[in-house]
Amino acid sequence: MQHYTVVVPAAGVGKRMQADRPKQYLHIAGKTLLEHSLERLIQHPQIDKIIVALDKHDPYFEDLPIAQSDWLIRVEGGKERADSVLAGLKAMNTAEWVLVHDAARPCLSRNDLNKLLALSQGGIGGLLATPVRDTMKRANSDSKVLKTESRVNLWHALTPQFFPYQQLLDALQQGLDSGLEITDEASAIEAFGGEVILVEGSATNIKVTHPDDLQLAEFYLSHLQRIYQ
Structure with a gap:
C-alpha cells in the first residue's frame, strides 16, 4: 500500500471570521478546526x-x-498560502506524490479521499471539486450585476489537492519567482501547462470562512463521525 504526506498551510489569520484568533483555532465539537x-x-x-x-x-x-x-512535522509558514505550501514541500524527503489540504476544512470524508488518491494510478494530479449549482452573476466594483455567467462546466475548487511532488514543487517555485497570483495548488500547475483533473467530491467538505459556517461544519462533522465510528 502506497503512503502519502499531506501539507496543511495554517499560517493565515482568517480576517473574515471577525474572531479573536485565526479561524483554524476556533472550536467545534470540542476541538479546534485544525485538530x-x-x-x-x-x-x-x-x-x-x-x-x-x-x-x-x-x-x-x-x-x-x-x-x-509523532506523525506531525511543523514548519514556518509564509505570508501567502503558496509560500507556506512551498515551505512544507521543502521539508519533505523526496516523494512521488503529495496532498495539500486546508486547515479550516474539517469535514473531509474518507470516500472522497479514496477517489482523489486513485489519481496516482494515472499519473495526472487533481483536486476535489463540486459542480456549480447556483446561478452565477458577474458584478462591478459597486456590486451591480454586469451579466449572468453560464454555470456549464464551472466547478467549486475544494481540497485536498493531489499532485506529483516534483511537479508541484517546481510550479510553486516558478510561480512565486515570477510574481504569479497563486490561489491554489492547481492554479500553479495550470499556469505552467500542467493537466489537472477534477474529482467530484461532497459539498459537505466546506471551508469555514464566515461565522455562519461554524454551525454547518459542526453538523456535517457529527454526521461523518457517526458513519466512520
Missing part, C-alpha cells in the same frame, strides 16, 4: 505524515494535545 482537519487526514490508512505550516509567532498550536504527535 479536526488533521485527524480526518491521519485516520486514513494511506496517510502517515502531515506537515503543518504555522505562523512564526503562532501562540496557539503548542497548547493543542495533537501538537506532540
